[in-house]
Amino acid sequence: MSIYTRTGDQGKTSLFSGERLYKDNIRVRAYGEVDELNAVVGLLAAVLPAGCDETARQLARIQSDLFHVGGWLAAVPGSEARQRLTAITPEFSGRIETWIDAMQNHLPELKVFILPGGHPGAAQAHVARTVGRRAERAVIALVRQEETAQADPSLSAVVMFLNRLSDYFFVLARYLNKKAGVPDTSWNS
Amino acid sequence: MSITPSHYQLTVTALQWLSADTFELRFDRPEGFSYEPGQKIGFRHQDVYRDYTLLGPPQAPELAICARRLDQGRFTPLLAAARPGDRFEVSAPSGYFTFQSASRPAVFIASGTGITPFVAFTRAGVRGFELLHGARAAAELYYSRELAPAARRYVPCLSAEPSARTYPLTFHGHVTQYLAQALPAGIYDFYLCGPGDMIREAIQIIDARFDGSRVFSELFY
Numbered sequence: 001m002s003i004y005t006r007t008g009d010q011g012k013t014s015l016f017s018g019e020r021l022y023k024d025n026i027r028v029r030a031y032g033e034v035d036e037l038n039a040v041v042g043l044l045a046a047v048l049p050a051g052c053d054e055t056a057r058q059l060a061r062i063q064s065d066l067f068h069v070g071g072w073l074a075a076v077p078g079s080e081a082r083q084r085l086t087a088i089t090p091e092f093s094g095r096i097e098t099w100i101d102a103m104q105n106h107l108p109e110l111k112v113f114i115l116p117g118g119h120p121g122a123a124q125a126h127v128a129r130t131v132g133r134r135a136e137r138a139v140i141a142l143v144r145q146e147e148t149a150q151a152d153p154s155l156s157a158v159v160m161f162l163n164r165l166s167d168y169f170f171v172l173a174r175y176l177n178k179k180a181g182v183p184d185t186s187w188n189s
Numbered sequence: 190m191s192i193t194p195s196h197y198q199l200t201v202t203a204l205q206w207l208s209a210d211t212f213e214l215r216f217d218r219p220e221g222f223s224y225e226p227g228q229k230i231g232f233r234h235q236d237v238y239r240d241y242t243l244l245g246p247p248q249a250p251e252l253a254i255c256a257r258r259l260d261q262g263r264f265t266p267l268l269a270a271a272r273p274g275d276r277f278e279v280s281a282p283s284g285y286f287t288f289q290s291a292s293r294p295a296v297f298i299a300s301g302t303g304i305t306p307f308v309a310f311t312r313a314g315v316r317g318f319e320l321l322h323g324a325r326a327a328a329e330l331y332y333s334r335e336l337a338p339a340a341r342r343y344v345p346c347l348s349a350e351p352s353a354r355t356y357p358l359t360f361h362g363h364v365t366q367y368l369a370q371a372l373p374a375g376i377y378d379f380y381l382c383g384p385g386d387m388i389r390e391a392i393q394i395i396d397a398r399f400d401g402s403r404v405f406s407e408l409f410y
Contacts, residue, residue: 009389010393010396014392014403014404014405017403018289018378018405019403020395020396020404079289080290081285084287
């Protein structure tokens with residue numbers, strides 16, 4: 001089975017809800033950024049230090065949730081297609097908050113800025129954090145555009161989830177460095 | 190809590206040839222098996238995977254698919270040789286190529302055995318659509334007798350039989366030629382099912398001629 005259909009060679013793509021949009025459309029860009037974040041999380045999972053089974057399970061769940069988010073963004077509000085999808089709810093970010101709290105219990109309070117890096121897993125968690133922030137900005141741009149067109153209140157749960165995810169990846173970077181015995185590097189301005 | 194199985198064992202009940210190379214295969218319906226019109230099941234044979242759309246109707250006591258036997262194919266000769274009692278393992282129904290009601294007129298475009306999801310839609314009660322039914326010859330307009338009465342306009346598009354006129358609106362050429370030349374300008378919901386070349390060409394025409402339309406497509410290989 002061929003992966004290429006050539007149906008997008010003219011610069012347009014079809015949403016899950018059927019609309020034809022140019023690939024630089026803000027909605028396409030938003031779910032594209034979420035897709036990139038998912039790929040980055042996959043790489044992060046591949047370079048975790050030994051003994052991080054619980055983190056691996058969390059990342060697998062995050063990847064699944066990001067698929068739901070991508071699908072949600074790929075269908076316009078009010079469409080029948082959306083009714084077939086898993087709605088994004090505050091529970092998505094609630095789950096992340098629980099994981100953040102659990103990791104922070106193992107970490108000293110942070111009083112200085114730290115440089116992104118350390119163990120390869122931690123460095124990759126910082127990449128996930130920044131890519132997640134970009135995805136969040138893209139969704140906020142979509143929200144702001146929708147406010148003037150067709151309001152989509154469900155996107156607030158998406159923004160909340162992406163915002164919380166970036167916090168999670170920051171804490172995870174510190175957690176992974178601690179697990180791997182690599183000290184965080186303070187920023188000496 | 191009930192858990193939906195990921196695979197089912199289907200037992201063949203009948204095989205009926207629709208033409209020299211195309212056949213309908215029917216199976217017993219396993220307990221608890223449910224699907225939405227337009228969804229497909231996946232067959233696995235050694236390292237070969239093939240998807241086929243269920244014809245419906247979804248509440249029928251039997252399941253049915255339609256396939257074209259390819260002499261050099263790696264799976265369809267096996268399927269075409271099936272006998273009642275033979276068993277096949279299939280994946281649970283999946284897919285998103287389902288009918289979505291809308292105020293816009295629906296245009297279904299199919300070629301070859303790509304007609305199967307539209308048979309499923311029709312058997313589930315969808316009516317009032319325009320159907321561009323592509324085939325080489327009139328004898329390959331499978332299921333036309335049940336599709337034509339359900340359609341608002343039924344347009345057979347025959348690419349290799351220039352003189353045939355089985356239905357009043359018969360068009361001589363490919364479905365994409367009809368789309369480019371004869372379908373009135375407007376905003377539609379297009380549903381496309383067929384080989385990649387047809388789908389790609391149709392989408393280019395839709396982008397050029399029917400701006401603002403929605404497109405749902407299902408490729409088969």
